[in-house]
Amino acid sequence: MDLSAICKASPYLSGLIFAAEDFALDLSITRTPDLKEFLYARSAITMAARAHSLPSTIDLVTTSFRGEEGQRTLRAESEDGKRLGFNGKQCIHPSQVDTVQEIFRPSPEEVEWAVRVVIADEKAAEQGRGAWTLDGKMIDAPVSGKAKAVRQKAIICGIDVDSIHQKWRDQEPE
Numbered sequence: 001m002d003l004s005a006i007c008k009a010s011p012y013l014s015g016l017i018f019a020a021e022d023f024a025l026d027l028s029i030t031r032t033p034d035l036k037e038f039l040y041a042r043s044a045i046t047m048a049a050r051a052h053s054l055p056s057t058i059d060l061v062t063t064s065f066r067g068e069e070g071q072r073t074l075r076a077e078s079e080d081g082k083r084l085g086f087n088g089k090q091c092i093h094p095s096q097v098d099t100v101q102e103i104f105r106p107s108p109e110e111v112e113w114a115v116r117v118v119i120a121d122e123k124a125a126e127q128g129r130g131a132w133t134l135d136g137k138m139i140d141a142p143v144s145g146k147a148k149a150v151r152q153k154a155i156i157c158g159i160d161v162d163s164i165h166q167k168w169r170d171q172e173p174e
Helices: 005-009 020-027 037-052 067-084 092-102 110-126 143-158 161-167
Strands: 016-017 055-057 132-134 137-138
Touching: 005 016, 005 037, 016 037, 020 037, 037 055, 037 067, 055 067, 067 092, 110 132, 110 137, 110 143, 110 161, 137 143, 143 161
Parallel strands: 016 055
Antiparallel strands: 132 137
């Protein structure tokens, strides 16, 4: 129950994993397709990890993995986990790895947006601007920080960020 104490338990701790089946056993609940019974625990885990600067949050395993239905379930659960703030997912079968990696790495659109923001933000900073717009949307420090994180994740995932940077090198803040 004390996620904060768990997060501070060791300087060697680098993340948290949600073990849904263990959780369901402990609470005597049944896993359902929409996973609503896990929403509080999953949200608490991602928030605690971020609050304590733990870089890794690994979401529950998808127990259904065979055939098209298993892959659809895996995709839906992975996308849901990503929306909740997880940055990875447990896999129980090699057929799950490609789908999980595809979902948890930044999409081409996310990377392009991030690079554009980073470039324009550097120019805005040179102009002494703290907030500015891009495509009609306000960009400030939290949004810029998100863009930098997406860009860094893209680099770690082996995405050619340099060519995207080159494409958008003339991006200006609006």
